[in-house]
Amino acid sequence: MRQKRSGTPVTMASKGKKPATKKKRRRRLPIWQKVIISLVIAIVFTIVATGGILYALTIPLFDPSKLLQPPTLPTVVYDRYGKVAFTIQPTGIQRVALDKIPKYLQQGLIATEDVRFYQNHGFDIRSIFRSVVNDIFHHGNLQGASTITGQLAKIVYLNDNRSLKYKIEQVILSIQIDRYFTKNQILDMYFNNVYFNGSTPGIENAAQVYFQKNVSQLDLAQCAMLAGLPQAPTEYDPYLHPHAAILRRNVVLQQMAKYGYITQQLALKTEALPLELAKTPGIIADGVPAAYVWYRDNLYQEANQIGIGVNRLLQGGLKVYTNLDPQIQYSTYEQFKNPANFPPNMDGNEAQGGAAFLNPSTGGLLAIVGSRPDTYQVGGFNYATQTERSPGSSIKPLVVYGPAIDSGAYNGDSLLYDGPLDIGGYQPHDWAWHPTINNRVTLRNALAESWNIPAVWLLQQIGIQNGLAFGERAGLTFSNRDFSHLDVALGDIHPGTNPLQMADAYSAFDNNGSRIPAHAIEKIVTDQDNTIYQASNAPIYVMKPSTASTMVGLLRNNVVNGIAELASVAGHQVAGKTGSTAFVPYPNAYSPGDADLWFSGFTPHVVGAIWEGFPTPGIHAYVPNWVGGSALPAKLFSEILTQGLIGRQGGSFLAPVNVSPSPSVTPLIQGFTGQFNRALQGVVLSWKPVTDLNVHYLIFRGAKGETSITNNNSIGDVTQTSFTNMLTVPGTYTYQVVAMDRSSNAIVGKSSIINVKIG
Template structure:
């Protein structure tokens, strides 16, 4: 009695609380159509409730692993006695005899050594588990944690690995095959040894028939079927679209307070604006090394791109890096901060200038300029004296942009850019802002967001990836409700769109042309003015950009090196590689979409009507004045006795009056 009491106290004192913690559940990233696009998990296990595991699979496991599972108290003394007898005869501890509960105890609490002390501990833990949990709870824990080979734990992972479908959809023979694996997953692996796997599967089926889990007819039918594997499982969702998913994790934390652990372990459903075809296209284009200039092998030329639906601010696609990607690695589409060059001119100069009454035909100064010691130069080293605003933006002349910003005032330029979402500081308050000379720089995401206001007739929807987050059961947790921002009047945005469209048709952005309405602006930044780059001069660049849009999407593409030095710099500009990347991705993504025109806003139409009316009134006024002159001359008749001098005097008088 004393010995039994000691055993009872020992068993009672064992800690099995680890089983109380739910197994981590993977989070699914859903695309814009509500379909799973990627999977996040910190665990190799996808748990499934017992009522979603087929009865055939539960019975198969019991038939082959522990036929008295629902009868014993966690350990089966008859099975243990039989196994112990075999071990004593052989002089080893090779024979099994463990119940499902003992196997669960071993997997969760013990090492795999085959010693008598481990066997005793295993039995003790099994007894404690049996006292703490119901049989169905124990079976569920077992089925979700046992190893099935090929790196898969749990029945869901095994079903996906071997049959590419959820465990709920398994047939009888497929259930029997999975039940055949836990005894020796490598030996009986159907992926490596189909003959042994088939033999073991049919043994399981025969045991199920013997224990009356299935009929003789069902056994005969199932045993006659060959093993049919389909190993392109849903688990392929793991690691898909890494740059986009990394940003989703960042946004979930920054905007909604989710921790990384919550995201990776609580089975969330994160609904996003991801457009799978566009995302896949962007990744395929970035995988084409032929589209990028060759560079030194010790540092890969980098790039980042963002594609937005400017109608709602949804991030449709995002590529954050070239080359191998690591979990939560640096994202050049969202984390980068670089000077945007001339791609900033529409935001800091031309947009606010149009608001102040300038027009595409307005003349701008393009000559030698020195404002407080700041002496900008046009990229070709020449000046033209005077150019129109349209030519200045199409040809990307620098002097007119700086001169114009000085004319309208820095406050106007900064206010426009800030409304477009660019976080400027007091350090940015200088005329170099006209050419993208910023203290902190910008990311492709920020530039795409800013241009989306132009594409959307002056209204900016803040860029965001997440539409909503729910539990796996569909219970809403958060829903995105970004507030639109009025950046400028629709007529101003549309006029700017026409200017940027011309920049693609005939200006520096021609390489981005799609054969359908496209607008955009190139940007190239100079190398630092230091001794290191003195010999390179204008033959190199640090950053290259193209930011543009169609009626459907807005995009920003950046190109450059992570570390720019005398052996790692660009010899291309925004009008080359970034424009080509934009064209390649957009043309493939929009291949099947009918070409649409940029919408014309009502205030622009009204503006045209007012201009036409004013022009007509001016012509009418000029016509009336001319008619008055003619009638006056007719009433007075020809001058009498007037020589050439007299006629000249009268003509001069009439000219002055007109």
């Protein structure tokens, strides 16, 4: 039986006519067409609504006890070993009575979310009809038409989706709630169940997070800010988006003035005030260990993505089986607390970081940390999943070297061009001088030392389309503009990437060429042991297994013999790639440091990626060159897994380290001789052919005593087994010949160095 309503509706000022606003000129329908369309809409809407209501009334959804007595069973989260990791208490609400909530806050919510709250019966037919007509006649986005009661129904009873059945159920639940409870009871339950903060429900929690005050202590400006949050708690989060929060707060103030709750003068005076937030976000104790808060936040995000919804987790009574590895998670957390693992603060700005670790054979998320622990806030920005940054050279295996090897035309010994390069005006440069073989380096060395010019040249050779298609199969995303510039070889992608995505992409190297998309949740079971979600774990083909094996060997060489040596983990084989992006303050050409630092790597059983940098790079927020660049995240990777893998078998990669062949392994070109021929006015060189017939020969000359003469430019390139160097200047010269395979551009033979004297 319906209870008697208590309380009286707040008096509203009489409505005046809205001032005319100038609209863009658009093609108008004749009036008779509008009348006919309106009638058709009204008839169809009435039929659909009536049929939907009759249909939905037969569905036994409404259980008032869910509103009166929230469930006492928590949602239990299990780690990868089946042990309880943490629990999520039902809704996590700090309940507060309606009479303790300021009138300004109640009025601001009603004026903004549901101005006819005290007059409607749980749904607003005028708002629904108006949104449909607006969409038809003005071709705009469908306007929201959800009432306060409807929002409450969605939070407590429904998963957040947009199906027709969902909409019908929401309306019917709203009607039933309105019949069963008084308006003040509904408003009370709304304030205690709805999200005013990204991941924590309830108005008291929001007051503590943003102002570190009890809700009863809030002033008008603070009430208006909170009243504007339910529409989009994250987008209007005042810590993350202060400008948007102020604009939204001021909308609430204008709505309050419009409907007579405050004067226009008071609204304008309050709009001029700053946000007046607490200096640091208040912490809401929910029983989740500090080391696990990012994993918990990621669970909420993933629950929404898979259609279960964070609200369902917070309602309690579920068992969530995850891939959480407590040892690696705790190690990541502890290492992120150590300032020595991050760039130094600059002018009061603190560097940030994010890390994610996966099981390459399952895609399971083992550990995640989304910020420095001292800056964490509930539902705040997660640098492991939300940041969009250039990956620098850590992208090279995914869009250059991986696809090149997968094409079958290249291997570790292939020589890549490494000289002056100008491609349509684009002139890449390298970060340091280095020796080459006739302006060429091996693919192995180009990757190990992260040279830029060979990567750009090779991407042009294989084609941007092919390179980025490989990256897309690995899970990276690219904009249309990325397919039109070779800078993508060096990490210039849009909008950017994050550690979770990079770890996911690298997992294909560590999983025989396929990847299983990264995920935290394996299974969700109700308290009645009904499975409501099961991860599919279907593998996605990225590359041939032989390509993956070759890349593992090459990336191992990066750590064993290249610039990623600080990523080594005692007792475990490690492969990986560093990356960084230069910070170049406009209009200077000189870079005083880096904007982004990366390491992406893996052991046989764990793959991870780490990003470090400042949230907004600038002249007072960059990583100086003296800090050591991408050595920082490489070392952090080592520190995390050194502790995180204690007591575990190291395992071995099937692929050996792909190192440069030793001189004894490279076939020796036999019979190399040379002498000065006065009649020919030059040095005549000859040698015996190598067994590979598809070769050409590069001839190098150096000064007396020079032993690395292949670092010089070649003086000849021939297919026959002889060459005459036209030279008469007296002196002693050194010569060497190198045989190159025509198809792979790999070195297939070298001669010894000989001395020839002229004069």
